[in-house]
Amino acid sequence: MMNFSDNKPIYQQISDFICNQILDKKWAEGGRMPSVREIAVLMEVNPNTAMRAFQTLQDIGVVENRRGIGHFVAEGAYDAVLTMKRKEFIETDVPQFIKSMKRLGYNLDDIKGFA
Amino acid sequence: MVTIENLTFSFKKHQKLFDGLSMSLDTGYIYGLFGMNGAGKTTLLNHIAGLLFPKEGSCLVDGELSKKRLPGTLQQIFFLPEQFDLPAINAERYKAMHAPFYPLFDDNLFQEVLMEFDVDATKKLTELSYGQRKKFLISFALATNARLLLMDEPTNGLDIPSKSQFRKVMAGSDLSNRCVVISTHQVRDLDALIDHVTVLNNGKIIFHKNIATISDTLSFEKVADDDNRFTLYSEDIFGGKSAILPKSLSNKETQIDLELLFSAVINQTESINSQFVKEN
Incomplete structure (x- = not known):
């Protein structure tokens, strides 16, 4: 089971999972995705919750629903996800990282070697 | 049904x-x-x-x-x-x-x-x-x-x-x-x-809501003691409070904490439900 530890709603955690598959190039553009049901079973969540994750990604053009066939990774999905996730990284992850860094008395130069 | x-x-x-x-x-x-x-x-x-x-x-x-x-x-x-x-x-x-x-x-x-x-x-x-x-x-x-x-x-x-x-x-x-x-x-x-x-x-159903509606209406956050935003319900936890806030006071959608929601609904039935009335 996926660990729903962070404080995002489950449907967003599922769409994050899908986005990561796309960013890692595990799911290619134009490729067929697992069904809503398969994702629901994999993550042990309500199928409506899984559907909401698909719907959210469909609304922003990352996922394409071909009626009666299934869901596919849309053309241009990689760039769309990358832009969205980069923005999220800068707005959410970086400030938290900087906060921890300062609390521990490090500056960016100390950290460089780890990147 | x-x-x-x-x-x-x-x-x-x-x-x-x-x-x-x-x-x-x-x-x-x-x-x-x-x-x-x-x-x-x-x-x-x-x-x-x-x-x-x-x-x-x-x-x-x-x-x-x-x-x-x-x-x-x-x-x-x-x-x-x-x-x-x-x-x-x-x-x-x-x-x-x-x-x-x-x-x-x-x-x-x-x-x-x-x-x-x-x-x-x-x-x-x-x-x-x-x-x-x-x-x-x-x-x-x-x-x-x-x-x-x-x-x-x-x-x-x-x-x-x-x-x-x-x-x-x-x-x-x-x-x-x-x-x-x-x-x-x-x-x-x-x-x-x-x-x-x-x-x-x-003896009554005091709360009956869809998960999507709940996460669109309420926000579940760990708040620091000096956070003075209005909370609908909160419980003390180590280092702060586990709180339910109106979604309008929060900038993010959060996962629903069912245990907290349950206690809130039992103890503050009116104020929790009133949040949903506004939505419509």
Whole structure:
């Protein structure tokens, strides 16, 4: 089971999972995705919750629903996800990282070697 | 699928367990029915299943009074009770005797779920452990394809892997024409599985909302002690508070903390519900 530890709603955690598959190039553009049901079973969540994750990604053009066939990774999905996730990284992850860094008395130069 | 109107019921005179309870349930959803010990969750399920009759008011399943116990109604309902007795026969024999009551019974699904749960279908049901018997009955329940599935504490007595299997089996079941009601205290076992929160307290349904609506309306956050935003409800935790805020005071959508929501609904029924009125 996926660990729903962070404080995002489950449907967003599922769409994050899908986005990561796309960013890692595990799911290619134009490729067929697992069904809503398969994702629901994999993550042990309500199928409506899984559907909401698909719907959210469909609304922003990352996922394409071909009626009666299934869901596919849309053309241009990689760039769309990358832009969205980069923005999220800068707005959410970086400030938290900087906060921890300062609390521990490090500056960016100390950290460089780890990147 | 289920329409309950003004249901009044009591086991003892002058002590009403339900007092004008109304609620409706639709297909396509898994409802989580929550309430304190003794609130009447099991009694409510018994009414829906036609095992108890209202003193006043009505309980309809697909437009028919469940207390009439019409065959056409009963073949649509499967009730998995928390406590049950099974006869000293094996799974096959049980199926042969009980499956004919459910015209849509799916034998392939039955075998599939039994296998998933690792239940030995050759043994007498009485020789199985409590957990195994429960898994047998869950398998049978799903295989009936009953459109209304009532489950009273389904994960009680299941071991850790079985709980996960239960979630997988439920997540994979076709909900499009089915309504599932799960009554439970094991919030953490099932919080990702239910998509509707229903709270029974003091004889009434005091909260009845879809998960998506809840996360659009309320925000669940860990707040620091010096955070002076208005909270609808909060509980002290180590290093701050676990709080419910109106969504308008928060910039993010958060995961629903069902335990906190339950306490909030019990203690602050009005102020929690008033948040939802504004939405419409």
